[in-house]
Amino acid sequence: xxxxxxxxxxxxxxxxxxxxxxxxxxxxxxxxxxxxxxxxxxxxxxxxxxxxxxxxxxxxxxxxxxxxxxxxxxxxxxxxxxxxxxxxxxxxxxxxxxxxxxxxxxxxxxxxxxxxxxxxxxxxxxxxxxxxxxxxxxxxxxxxxxxxxxxxxxxxxxxxxxxxxxxxxxxxxxxxxxxxxxxxxxxxxxxxxxxxxxxxxxxxxxxxxxxxxxxxxxxxxxxxxxxxxxxxxxxxxxxxxxxxxxxxxxxxxxxxxxxxxxxxxxxxxxxxxxxxxxxxxxxxxxxxxxxxxxxxxxxxxxxxxxxxxxxxxxxxxxxxxxxx
Amino acid sequence: xxxxxxxxxxxxxxxxxxxxxxxxxxxxxxxxxxxxxxxxxxxxxxxxxxxxxxxxxxxxxxxxxxxxxxxxxxxxxxxxxxxxxxxxxxxxxxxxxxxxxxxxxxxxxxxxxxxxxxxxxxxxxxxxxxxxxxxxxxxxxxxxxxxxxxxxxxxxxxxxxxxxxxxxxxxxxxxxxxxxxxxxxxxxxxxxxxxxxxxxxxxxxxxxxxxxxxxxxxxxxxxxxxxxxxxxxxxxxxxxxxxxxxxxxxxxxxxxxxxxxxxxxxxxxxxxxxxxxxxxxxxxxxxxxxxxxxxxxxxxxxxxxxxxxxxxxxxxxxxxxxxxxxxxxxxxxxxxxxxxxxxxxxxxxxxxxxxxxxxxxxxxxxxxx
Numbered sequence: 001x002x003x004x005x006x007x008x009x010x011x012x013x014x015x016x017x018x019x020x021x022x023x024x025x026x027x028x029x030x031x032x033x034x035x036x037x038x039x040x041x042x043x044x045x046x047x048x049x050x051x052x053x054x055x056x057x058x059x060x061x062x063x064x065x066x067x068x069x070x071x072x073x074x075x076x077x078x079x080x081x082x083x084x085x086x087x088x089x090x091x092x093x094x095x096x097x098x099x100x101x102x103x104x105x106x107x108x109x110x111x112x113x114x115x116x117x118x119x120x121x122x123x124x125x126x127x128x129x130x131x132x133x134x135x136x137x138x139x140x141x142x143x144x145x146x147x148x149x150x151x152x153x154x155x156x157x158x159x160x161x162x163x164x165x166x167x168x169x170x171x172x173x174x175x176x177x178x179x180x181x182x183x184x185x186x187x188x189x190x191x192x193x194x195x196x197x198x199x200x201x202x203x204x205x206x207x208x209x210x211x212x213x214x215x216x217x218x219x220x221x222x223x224x225x226x227x228x229x230x231x232x233x234x235x236x237x238x239x240x241x242x243x244x245x246x247x248x249x250x251x252x253x254x255x256x257x258x259x260x261x262x263x264x265x266x267x268x269x270x271x272x273x274x275x276x277x278x279x280x281x282x283x284x285x286x287x288x289x290x291x292x293x294x295x296x297x298x299x300x301x302x303x304x305x306x307x308x309x310x311x312x313x314x315x316x317x318x319x320x321x322x323x324x
Numbered sequence: 325x326x327x328x329x330x331x332x333x334x335x336x337x338x339x340x341x342x343x344x345x346x347x348x349x350x351x352x353x354x355x356x357x358x359x360x361x362x363x364x365x366x367x368x369x370x371x372x373x374x375x376x377x378x379x380x381x382x383x384x385x386x387x388x389x390x391x392x393x394x395x396x397x398x399x400x401x402x403x404x405x406x407x408x409x410x411x412x413x414x415x416x417x418x419x420x421x422x423x424x425x426x427x428x429x430x431x432x433x434x435x436x437x438x439x440x441x442x443x444x445x446x447x448x449x450x451x452x453x454x455x456x457x458x459x460x461x462x463x464x465x466x467x468x469x470x471x472x473x474x475x476x477x478x479x480x481x482x483x484x485x486x487x488x489x490x491x492x493x494x495x496x497x498x499x500x501x502x503x504x505x506x507x508x509x510x511x512x513x514x515x516x517x518x519x520x521x522x523x524x525x526x527x528x529x530x531x532x533x534x535x536x537x538x539x540x541x542x543x544x545x546x547x548x549x550x551x552x553x554x555x556x557x558x559x560x561x562x563x564x565x566x567x568x569x570x571x572x573x574x575x576x577x578x579x580x581x582x583x584x585x586x587x588x589x590x591x592x593x594x595x596x597x598x599x600x601x602x603x604x605x606x607x608x609x610x611x612x613x614x615x616x617x618x619x620x621x622x623x624x625x626x627x628x629x630x631x632x633x634x635x636x637x638x639x640x641x642x643x644x645x646x647x648x649x650x651x652x653x654x655x656x657x658x659x660x661x662x663x664x665x666x667x668x669x670x671x672x673x674x675x676x677x678x679x680x681x682x683x684x685x686x687x688x689x690x691x692x693x
Contacts, residue, residue, distance in 0.1 A: 039472075079666075082671075083671050084670065087671060087673040087674050088673060089671055089672065091670075092407055092409070092468050093407075093615070093619065093670045094666065094669070094670035094671075096409065096612065096665060096669075097663070097666035097669060098662070098666070099662075100612060100616075100661055101658075101659055101661075101662025101665075103658055104655040104656065104657070104658025104659035104660075105655070105659050106655075107653070107655040108355070108359065108652070108658075108659055111651065111653050112360060112651050118653065118655065234655075242472050242473075242476070245472070249469060289480040289484040290480065293476060293477050296473040296474075296476045297477060300455075300465070300470055300473050300474070300477075303463075303465035303469060304459050304463045304465050305463050305464075312466065
């Protein structure tokens, strides 16, 4: 295959891998900017992936699946807020608890309900899955590789969720920086006392932020089980929640840089798939594992202050006590 | 209720964890009911599977050994005010050290291999924990995030090593060759046999006694030495620690080294004692179970021992359960682990406040809430 086609296909794969990552990272953005650590992204996503696939399989409607996915992730988000905001428990512990619990609960319920060894039934057809949309003339455009192939592969040929995720970036930026809610949200993550003094409920704001993160994780999980694949399998998030957390940190808790980080991390993933066993000039075969570990290494380097600096929201992880 | 409600010591160490455990088990029972099985029958099957025979007890304690190591690892870091989520990766890399020693020193007698293997596991595990510890102490990088990242990096490194370097030639699955028999950790049944006691052959091995020894040493170190005092002060109040002449960054690094060394000892049980080779993902989530064990055991070696046995029993009883109740599989055990972490760790204040109020009332309202 010629280089140009290869690059376009690589970028198309990047977009597909980046979508759930971006949704989860934006979910983390809302949660962490309000001062609640988002360790639970992985669990919320996995729970949504299971619920979406189970309901889509049982009802035959992917939209009902999406609703179930969002409802499940929001329920888990509220549990996190109940533990970490209302009862001032350790938010990291709460997140880990949800991640571990859901990792077991999905396959356990799947086995009991569908009896397929911890999976959900194969989703088939357009009704049960989010399928790629083909834009007008996309197939005809392939005849002229430039710019036709870019149109056909990068703009067209994705499912609804991908476009939704893309639209969410400017929307999040607008909400965060241009609305009263966003201002308060950022304030409550930096200085909850000040927000409280202004007569605004810290608890209420944090619940709202965590609920939003639940909604977005719900969409991300639904994407995994009904768009990226056709059904739920054990551990299907495979650390994507943690990777999204890394992308959020790498993007310095801001929407557009977070998008950049997600694309970068997704690109390394797509590249690793492409480079499996391929010998490159000068360096030879690069082990896939090292390319896959790159996002984690980069994030550690960033946190260490060796590549730029990332300053977390000041009040992150600190439960707010009114009386203090 | 400004400060977390105060409980008397016995309630803090015994009653509260028990109440939390009961809550977690009750919710698990609801889930099993939802699945369509009887929770009571499941509980009986699990208890029987975990303690019903010598074999069952052997397996339970063998699993518990892993959890004692990782539970101690999480607890030591916790006393220094650090949340070490990286025990999984530290156990993985530490086991590599132990495994390499067993692969290389196969010709040595066991009593010479053992100290080298212990040291290698500890050094490798501590080395893997050192980087996040150093980054936290010197560069202010959040240790929760860096240890999570290091779990993934450890997994990538180990996969690469097993697939490309350590794999036994002419074999498909990414595993090293088997260790020489001389380096096997002696089974507890053999040791008991030498003193004239008979015990069914199980994977339970000498590493269990090493884990108990490690528990005692941790107790000695954390509660009975100047170093341990510095550790706890720095963990509870870094500002006060500075006034007392303690250097919190140095404590952070030292605590992570000890934590990593403890997690790294998992290989002694899992690889030297049971698997006898290095294989993919041998910690199998024990690093995360360690969080639950430490939380439930109130970060004290005695509590950690009981919590580790409980989780060992869940592991062993869970496999028995999945055997007898086909609709309930081992994933149910993972659910229970998650619920225990939830109730003992994140939701502990839910029961603490009413318990404190209740106990205060019994004492004639002497303790104001």
